[in-house]
Amino acid sequence: MPAKIAIIGGGAAAVAMCLRLYENMREASEVSNNPYIAEIRIFEKNNTIGPGIPYSTPYDCHLVNFPKKIMTAVFDSKYLTNGLYGTDSGAENRANLFNSYLHTDYPPRHLYGEYLESRAEQIQNEAIKLDITLEFRRNTEVIDVKSLDEQNFLIEAKTENYTANYVVLCTGNMPSTNFRELIGKEGYWHKPFYSEEDAKNFDPKKSVVIIGSRTSAIDTALFLFSEKHAQEKVIMVSRSGLLPVLCPQKFVNYQLKYMPEYIEAAGTSISLDTLISLFWKEISDAEGCTIDFSSIVKSYKDTTALHWLDRQIKEAEMETPNPSSYVIAKVFLLFPKIWQALNESDQETFLESYYGLFMTYASNIPLQFAKKLRELIQDDRLCVRGGFESITTDTPGTFNVRFEDGTSISTSQLINATGCGYDIDSVPLYKSMHQRGLTAAHRLGGIVVNPQTFCVLNKDGIESARMYAIGEPTRGVVLATNDVRRVNWQAESIADAIFQGISA
Template identity: 25%
Template sequence: MEKPIDLAVVGGGSTAVSFLAQFVAELDRADYGGALRVAVFEPLGEVGPGEPYARDLPTNLLNIPAGRMSAYAERRGDFLEWINSRGPEVLDRYGIHEPDAGAFLPRPLFGEYLADVWRKLCARAGELGIRIDRLRARVDGMALDPAGGRLRLETSAGEFQARRAVLCNGNLPTVSYAGLQGRKGYFNSPYPVADLVRRVGRDARVGIIGSSLSAIDAIVALKESGHAGPMLAVSRSGRLPAVRSTMAPPTPIVPPTAQEITALVRSPERGLTLEDLYAFLSERLAATGDALDLADILGYGGSPKEALGREIEASSTLPRSWQAIAISLNEAIEHAWRLMPDAERRRFHADWRALWMTRRATFPMVNAVKIKRYLDEGGLRIHAGNSGLDIHAAGDGFEIRLPGAQGGTAVHRVDFVVNATGMSTDVKASRDPLVQSLLARGIAKADPYGGFGLDFDTGCLLDAKGGVVENISVLGSLAVGTYFWTMSLDVNARLALEQARRMAGELSVAGVAA
């Protein structure tokens, strides 16, 4: 029987590449000299980009400036350095002239960078005697061998034995509007937007479910490709994300540390409250010299077009230091979440999470200006559905029913519906075979706030009885219930570095067991 895989990495997207690049770098730094076999299971054609950064239209923009995009937690400028080292050819393909650290570049370009990081880490691993096998296979199940302490991976390419696994299996598809699945004209995701543009007729009536970042990608891709038909975007709130300020804060924002967050807790019984965090962040805002403008922080009222106009004006003329302070929380945000008692977490999800998502997940000015133009020209409308939003198939198309202005129901007929509500983290509702396997076998349990239940210190799964499964850890979106903001590349890179260091340290001390 073939020797078991020492480390199985499930998934080959950005988080997996970030973990592996930092894992190999840590082993290199430790002068690791043992034999090690790593297998990466990725069903897509290319390792690195995953779905978020896959080859697609250049209208898909990063929502983080180029200077902060990197596979390495401690080398934040790596992406920009890679661009500068490539010469003009790579930039010409995307119509980019002189990128700077503050530019919001096309996501497929970052995908090219990740593919190159993958190639380089594999080459360096080979020089260190580390064997990395890439298997173009989907992992559909996983089981524990109680006697040998090993894992059995059930894949589309057969079964494999492994000593340890890191799950980087990416975002789960949305489970909303499941009744429309398979219906002609329905897209359960906007991506790839190139496919959207190809299949949607130029004059077709299009309904977009959602008004967040994914919805913006779909709208811009269609409109910039010449779509002339009416477009209606609907969401419960009808709110667009905040627009990222084009001006730097007057003073540099120093990220809070885990120790500073921990010090906010006045008593273990009370834990960290939302009021504690509010006071802390307000003090940090005051230190910048910016006034506490709740209208600006919480969002402007009025119609979506009016609110977006005010957003554009504010982000063109004000530093909006509150945005930089919110972003700086990325360095320690999981510690704030860990210290909140369950009652506070429930309060946050019930009262504040929707607002947090629209204000924290900002989008770049270039797309904000485009969306405003579409609204001004009348080719795009954005409406709030609140709890009365209803979308169903009707004839050859779809009907979108919204609460009317006078208390009735407004009915809108569309030819296509694009579900841009984003990813799901509800593992209980997921149809993903691996997720179902882990839950059904009691190897994992659902976290009430999304993803799997994990041990905070190691990122390892908690089984159905609450025990730590020491040889299966999780990175990425399915770690959301434990670490909260795992939709952010820099947070995932930092958590990946922590796991890489821990595993590399264990190997350096003990070597790989026979």
């Protein structure tokens, strides 16, 4: 009997999983000179495999946040070509559109989605040669997973059932838990705008308030303007009132001086206070002057959105190095190890006091975004306002957005663009698994997994060696998992573990 692997969710993580499994099996077949028999089935509730929600948007105004050379590198393969695909490849003789988009380092996200889709088709066709069956179940939503015994799971979808030896949960973003009390109210949209369907019933002749000021909010604002859905003013509101920083124009392999040594020596017991002290020491060394928490821009009280953009655009156009960004990028990649070694109290302190600001500096937008945002602000079509405090609905059809200085603004159109949520009961699949004890809710969001193996733990804390999770569902353990490089790292680790399991 072939090993049967079910992957729930067909986005970028699923493609990375399949690519790594394919390469492992191919190399094993070359050594043994025998085909490697296996069956992999991807269940995707939408109609495409590869793009997922982030890369399905068809609009050129939605750009990737990292240079394409970084994005493509994580899915590179020594076995799959980067050129034209044969007519029998199922890729409709497409070139690698993502790499062919030469006029910018930050192409539209839909091209990256097509890149992932073509990669999935390549793997599917190449796998056949090894007796590996890779099946795509599009428009198939999984509603439950049940454990049959120690070696088998039943995957229940709306249209079919499937029995598998291994299950990988890579379902992507969960719905926002912020402002759920407003769901169903006229004029309120609970998620960012990425399509015409999202903009259904939106009135372009009325002003709009977008809750949030990071990438999801920016995506929504640019969509409204580029697709002529916003003829009136758009107001973005958040607590900090800060936009993300610009992506570095040059990526330097900067070496941290203090933090790695401390993290290695501390092992599984990292002190947040010590870590933060060393972080500022790293920043000060990189910048050549003393910098601490009190000396950086932390909110709208320290700068305006226009000044924030002006300064960063000027630095980018002059190609002025920003050493701090190199430090932050390196620290961001260390986060999984750091997070697991912090105690519960330090984790909660970090989330409450530092996480939002850190993500403002760690999140990136391309120069094109910054210039467009500056233009919209200068034309008084876009406003970014900090000090956001709460929303009330005293009058039907009107939302009162209140600020910490006691002022408020009213709007009849309100969009929640605060990002994804982490309540597993907001997703029917996880809610069902949670109710039966197959998964457990992590206190900081998502489901409980082993931080080293990403194996799912049940309500009794017992690890399943055959069920894994990738990306946002593992947020409580890994934190900030929506970075494509980190998701790929998780996918490769899980693929290696499954391969070892079926090879034993």
